[in-house]
Amino acid sequence: MDMFDDMLTSYLEKACDTEPPLLRHINRETYLKETMPHMLSGHYQGRLLAMLSKLVGPQKILEVGTFTGYATLCLAEGLQPGGEIHTIDNNAEREDRVRQYFQEAGLAGSIHCHIGDAAAIMPDLPGPFDLVFIDADKKSNLRYYELALEKSRAGSLILIDNVLWKGKVVAGATDAQTQQVAALNERLAADERVDKLILPVRDGLFLLRKRHHPQL
Numbered sequence: 001m002d003m004f005d006d007m008l009t010s011y012l013e014k015a016c017d018t019e020p021p022l023l024r025h026i027n028r029e030t031y032l033k034e035t036m037p038h039m040l041s042g043h044y045q046g047r048l049l050a051m052l053s054k055l056v057g058p059q060k061i062l063e064v065g066t067f068t069g070y071a072t073l074c075l076a077e078g079l080q081p082g083g084e085i086h087t088i089d090n091n092a093e094r095e096d097r098v099r100q101y102f103q104e105a106g107l108a109g110s111i112h113c114h115i116g117d118a119a120a121i122m123p124d125l126p127g128p129f130d131l132v133f134i135d136a137d138k139k140s141n142l143r144y145y146e147l148a149l150e151k152s153r154a155g156s157l158i159l160i161d162n163v164l165w166k167g168k169v170v171a172g173a174t175d176a177q178t179q180q181v182a183a184l185n186e187r188l189a190a191d192e193r194v195d196k197l198i199l200p201v202r203d204g205l206f207l208l209r210k211r212h213h214p215q216l
């Protein structure tokens, strides 16, 4: 990240809502305890996720990649009364800490944590989902997207993180990971089942809205 990026991030963070105290605590603790803390959505992207969730007003949310629960709680801000969130992670080591955060947020009864491989868990989850956030292992994104689409109603919003891959897809880098992300983006851009665009926020966030049939 260069100096302008740092300045921009700091400006954007100042010009949006402040980070709620529990999220600030999770952010700090993640940087103290995790080896890859940058995986956390963070202040600005977190406010974006909360804003999108409030606009959608979902009854059911699915998150693929819980990590330390930061984005889960941001998405929960838009959840309708009586609604539920299903969040999946294949790392059981953080489960107790994350459940404690959800408890502190008063959301333990609305957030269902699933531990295991997302591709194995997703088919059995009770949909339909109104909002899906895909943010786990990038190589499986196409599989997660297809499962998410299957489990979503028309009008639902699907979000996929890290689709600009530190700008490497734009620069045309030829390493295998970049090629994989670029191939997914091309496929999504041509998918007639969804309205779509990439927001150049942080590492790139794909917004895909499942279309009604026939298309309106």
Ligand SMILES: C[S@@+](CC[C@H](N)C(=O)[O-])C[C@H]1O[C@@H](n2cnc3c(N)ncnc32)[C@H](O)[C@@H]1O
Residues within 6 Å of the ligand: 039, 040, 041, 042, 064, 065, 066, 067, 068, 069, 070, 071, 072, 088, 089, 090, 091, 116, 117, 118, 119, 135, 136, 137, 140
């Ligand atoms: C980028 S982090 C998620 C960050 C979180 N959504 C946030 O914004 O704070 C990715 C998470 O996906 C999990 N993960 C990786 N592969 C997975 C898989 N196959 N199934 C379920 N979770 C997986 C990792 O353990 C990690 O916690």
